[in-house]
Amino acid sequence: MLRLHDYLPSANGYKVRQLLAQLERPYERVSVDIFSGQSRTEDFLHSRNPAGRIPVLEVEPGRFIAESNAILCYLAEGTPFLPDGRFERAQVLQWLFFEQNLLEPNIGTVRYWRLTGREAQRAEAARLKSAQGLEALGTLERHLQTHRFLVDERYTIADIALYAYTHVAPDGGFALHPFPAVQAWLERVRSQPRHIGELPPYTANAHVR
Ligand SMILES: N[C@@H](CCC(=O)N[C@@H](CS)C(=O)NCC(=O)O)C(=O)O
Incomplete structure (x- = not known):
């Protein structure tokens, strides 16, 4: 199951939630309180995103993609949301x-x-x-x-x-x-x-x- 590390008011996170909804892909949302420093912990920086930011998509346990637009490209591959040409x-x-x-x-x-x-x-x-x-x-x-x-x-x-x-x-x-x-x-x-x-x-x- 895909896991999205995310802060709901983030418009970068919103992009990913929007595509997942339109692809009808089930996922688990992991809430990250960025204003209490949860995206800047040693664990987050070393295992999820060295830039200390959300959204981060965990495509399988231990494999992470950061940068909202990179996540969109990954999820849209092979779907009508990303043209082939x-x-x-x-x-x-x-x-x-x-x-x-x-x-x-x-x-x-x-x-x-x-x-x-x-x-x-x-x-x-x-x-x-x-x-x-x-x-x-x-x-x-x-x-x-x-x-x-x-x-x-x-x-x-x-x-x-x-x-x-x-x-x-x-x-x-x-x-x-x-x-x-x-x-x-x-x-x-x-x-x-x-x-x-x-x-x-x-x-x-x-x-x-
Ligand atoms: N270029 C990145 C920007 C990500 C970003 O700036 N995320 C903000 C929330 S919108 C964040 O996590 N900020 C927490 C921090 O900087 O500590 C993307 O598109 O995903």
């Missing part, structure tokens, strides 16, 4: 790398800082990341003006990965009304069978006191 697969990777390089570190981080009381201490960094997050939304908008889904006109793990932080961007102060094609795409993603719905809010211990 070399070109289409590279396009999926294009969007997965874009997500990790330009979307999650900007939109995800500003949202996290804002929702957990960390933004005021990092005002200048937040301003820069907000500008870069808007640029990432502009990139998505440009592509989605002429495409129903990110790759090959069908729903793939690229859509799952990009949806995770884009649908909660307003929590980070990113208004979505200037991006109508993005909004329409979010709706198309939400209407896919077995969509798992909302991302749970941060736990109380995520907030700085």
